Amino acid sequence: MFDLITSKDSNVKNDVLSGITVALALVPEAVAFAFVAGVEPMIGLYAAFMMGLITSAIGGRPGMISGATGAMAVVMVALVAQHGVQYLFAAVILAGLLQIMCGIFKLGKFIRLVPYPVMLGFVNGLAIVIFLAQLGQFKVTNAAGELQWMEGTLLYWMLGLVALTMAIIYLLPKLTKAVPASLVAIVTVTALVHGLDLEARTVIDFVRDLLPADQRDTATLAGELPSFAIPMVPFTWETFMIILPTSVILCLVGLIESLLTLSLIDEMTDTRGRGNKECVGQGVANTVNGFFGGMGGCAMIGQSMININSGGRGRLSGITAALVLLGFILFAAPLIEMIPLAALVGVMFVVVIATFEWASFRIVRGVNKEDAFVLFLVTGVTVIADLAIAVVVGVIVSALVFAWKHARHIEAKSHIDNDGWKVYELDGPLFFGSVSHFKDLFDIANDPNDIVIDFKDSRIWDSSGIDALDTLADKYEEQGKKLHIRHISDECRSLLRKADKFVEINVVEDPRYRVATDKLA
Numbered sequence: 001m002f003d004l005i006t007s008k009d010s011n012v013k014n015d016v017l018s019g020i021t022v023a024l025a026l027v028p029e030a031v032a033f034a035f036v037a038g039v040e041p042m043i044g045l046y047a048a049f050m051m052g053l054i055t056s057a058i059g060g061r062p063g064m065i066s067g068a069t070g071a072m073a074v075v076m077v078a079l080v081a082q083h084g085v086q087y088l089f090a091a092v093i094l095a096g097l098l099q100i101m102c103g104i105f106k107l108g109k110f111i112r113l114v115p116y117p118v119m120l121g122f123v124n125g126l127a128i129v130i131f132l133a134q135l136g137q138f139k140v141t142n143a144a145g146e147l148q149w150m151e152g153t154l155l156y157w158m159l160g161l162v163a164l165t166m167a168i169i170y171l172l173p174k175l176t177k178a179v180p181a182s183l184v185a186i187v188t189v190t191a192l193v194h195g196l197d198l199e200a201r202t203v204i205d206f207v208r209d210l211l212p213a214d215q216r217d218t219a220t221l222a223g224e225l226p227s228f229a230i231p232m233v234p235f236t237w238e239t240f241m242i243i244l245p246t247s248v249i250l251c252l253v254g255l256i257e258s259l260l261t262l263s264l265i266d267e268m269t270d271t272r273g274r275g276n277k278e279c280v281g282q283g284v285a286n287t288v289n290g291f292f293g294g295m296g297g298c299a300m301i302g303q304s305m306i307n308i309n310s311g312g313r314g315r316l317s318g319i320t321a322a323l324v325l326l327g328f329i330l331f332a333a334p335l336i337e338m339i340p341l342a343a344l345v346g347v348m349f350v351v352v353i354a355t356f357e358w359a360s361f362r363i364v365r366g367v368n369k370e371d372a373f374v375l376f377l378v379t380g381v382t383v384i385a386d387l388a389i390a391v392v393v394g395v396i397v398s399a400l401v402f403a404w405k406h407a408r409h410i411e412a413k414s415h416i417d418n419d420g421w422k423v424y425e426l427d428g429p430l431f432f433g434s435v436s437h438f439k440d441l442f443d444i445a446n447d448p449n450d451i452v453i454d455f456k457d458s459r460i461w462d463s464s465g466i467d468a469l470d471t472l473a474d475k476y477e478e479q480g481k482k483l484h485i486r487h488i489s490d491e492c493r494s495l496l497r498k499a500d501k502f503v504e505i506n507v508v509e510d511p512r513y514r515v516a517t518d519k520l521a
Contacts, residue, residue, distance in 0.1 A: 011314075014180075018312030019320025021183040022065055022303050025344055026052070026325050027221065027336050028203055029302070030068045035210045037073035037295055038080040039088065042329075044068045046226045047294035049326045051285045055299075056318025059281030060108075060274030061262040063313045065303040065321060066285065070133070071253050071387050072297050079246045087243055089231040093290030094240075094247035099255055099283030108275030111259040117374040118394035120360050122260055124375075125382025125390060127356035130302050132383070134348050137341045140201070141209045157200050158342050165189050165346025180310035182347050189343040203344075204337035222333035225326075226292040250286075253388040254298035258282050260391065261299040268308055305351045370401045403433040410434040410458070412441040421450040421484070431461035435468040442472065449481050456487040 026048045034044025048067035055066040080088050102108065114122075138158060139147040150158055168185035193200045208216040233239050262273040286296045307317050328336045360375060374397055381390035410428030417423055430438055442451075453469075460466060469485070476483045 012316060014311035015314045015316035016320050017180045017183055018307050018310035019317045020324050021180050021186070021310050021347075022307050022312070022317070022321040023324035023328065024183075024186055024336070024339060025303055025306055025347055026065075026067055026300075026321065027328065027339075028206055028341070028344055029300070031207055031210070031221070033068045033070050033073040033297075034295060036070060037068075037076040037088070039076075039085055039295055041207060041210075041221070042223045043085070043293060043295045045221070045223065045325070045329055046292065047289055047297050049322050049329070050226065050289050050292060050294050051297040052318055052322035052325065054285035054288060055278070055281045056315050056322065057281075058277075058284060060277030060279075061265060061299075062273075062315045063269065063304070063307055063317055064258075064261060064265055064273070064278075064299050065307050065318055066258070066282065066297055066299045067303065068295055068297040069254075069257065069300055071257055072250055073295070074386070075246060075249050075253060076295065079243070083242060086232045087239075088295065089290045089293065090233050090239065091243040091246045091250065091290075092294070092296035093231070093287050094243055095250035095254065095296065096283045096286030096288075096290065098247060098251040099286060100280050101283075102251070102255060103276045103279030103281075103283060106276045108255075108259060108277075108279045111263060111275055114260065114263070114391060114395060115374070115398045117371040118378050118391060118398060119260070119263065120357050121375045121378025121394055122382060122387065122391055123264060123355060123357050124360060125379040126301050126387065127352045128379070128383050129387075130348060130355065131352045134345045134352075137201075137206070137345050147209070154199055154201070157198055158345075161189050161193070161198075161200060161340060161342030162346040162349065164192075165343050166350055169347065169350045177311070182306060182310050182350070185346065186339065186343045189346070190339050193340045193342075194338060200340045200342055202337060202341060203339050206341055207337075220333055221329065221337055223329045225330070226294065228291055229293065231290060250296065253386070254282055254286065254296075255279055256388045256391055257301070258299035260387075261301050261304055264301070265304060265308060269313065301355070302348060302351050305355050306347060309351070309354055370405070374398050374401065403431070406431075406433060410438055410441075416448075417452075419450070420448055421452050422447050423452040423454055425454045425456070426458035428457075429459055429461050430465035430468065432464035435464050438465075438468055439472065444472075444475050444479060444481075447476075447481065450484065451476060451481060452484045452486060454486045460488070 027045070030044040030048040031041045032044075034041045034047075037044070051066040051068070055064070056062075059066070076088055076091075079091060138150050138155070140150055140154070142148050149155075165185045168188060169181040172181040172184055192198065193202075204219060204221070207221065208219045211219055258278055259275050262275060262278055266272055282298060288294075289296045303321075307321070312318075374394055377397060378390045378394035381393050406429055410426065410430060412424045412426050414422060414424050424441065426441075428434065460469070473483045
């Protein structure tokens, strides 16, 4: 419905300008996620810089932006509250090492197991989460120190500036695509607010609202270069067991979000990222984060969409975003602090519109009920719980639906051949879900002494299928009859243990099965 992508190909100008736009949008999110995790704002900004720089340089998906994320921050809260920030740094290092191992052992390929309805649900849920997150910018701190919704003039200016930002982003590409519309919108709205002295909240106002009352007057985003330091934790088995559960969850959440974002960008740009290389890139970035005082992170869907929609395609876009963000921290904090929140909210609202799969409404009317259920389930769980949990739930439900549907699809045609043998020609998979129906296909009592099961159009998928075949052979043997099996694969043949002494296998006509490799993963 909304095609806001300004460029299909990578070039230096687009990458640099898009990177600057992304850097502006990274600041409030990095600060917000730092507070979610219970750490100082600078730890979130350092994470955004290091994650963005390293993954852009060595990751497997050019154009994808990584940084501190909410999904990772939520996992960190308990560890930080109970043991302190130094244990968080140690956990991030271990999570990074686990991610590197996932890439080395080529586990990134398992993202292929995510079905299309789950992917749709993930994208739609993510768009809703991004939208709901922006609503927090419409709240202010009252005299009692509590957050409440904006009212009066402040609310009207906020809505008007958001609408102006969105209008510029939508209309400017119709006139020129020389510069990213999002960057022009942010600069224009910022100049308008400060030039006309409009009543509008800025980035520094947002930071102050998150701080205790006694720290608000001195709040700033200015900082210095991150420095190397080994986490100050005891190097003991007890420490390892404390950080291990958090590290495993951080590893899995980070990879799931990153690989799904990679797949989404692949579809949008009609290119192909390298999942296993991205696992390594994410792992190296998180490991470095732990040693340089960052909270770690993963791919950021919102900022990645801003980058793609602004024309960023190459590695230079992410590297530029990271370096510009560092420049803001070191030299230009006052400029970032004065950006109106309305401009950033408007940018994110456009991202929501571009991210949401509006075609899914049309798809729901055409697909079967099971796929529609999975789509809505994943969307709902994404909004209510967590992106990683939603994907896992979606994959499990899709697998169960698949098993249930295929359990009813095993059939057999039978005939008597020239030798008087009865031949059962199977059609459909034999696995745990279809075993019960498989056993009902045979007339053991009335079959002749020689029976053939032809697997030319079938396949044994698991040990339940092998066991069902063994059980059937036992029943025929009890009747003094012999079971013959033809066209069974090498893998299945090697699993036939009990049946091998009385089952005849036709080796000559056995098919050969080809499998996908990891060469392009």
